[in-house]
Amino acid sequence: MSMMDKLKNMLKGHEDQAGKGVDKAGDMVDEKTQGKYSSQVDSAQDRMKQQFGEGEQGKPPAQ
DSSP states (O other): OOHHHHHHHHHTTOHHHHHHHHHHHHHHHHHHTTTTTHHHHHHHHHHHHHHTTOOGGGOOOOO
16 A cells, blocks of 8 residues: 555545645745745646546536
8 A cells, every 4th residue: 555545544534634634834935935936836736636636716626
């Protein structure tokens, strides 16, 4: 079992909290880099939210 699978299992039912954590971490990176990598951080945040089961606008992705 990969590390990502373990994380997904741990976060089941808590996708909204995981999304908030991803947003907070991304905001911290943006602050530390003075927004220099803002677009890359945003795309990484989106990919992480999709991996953890949270789609666009905080809703689970359609299956």
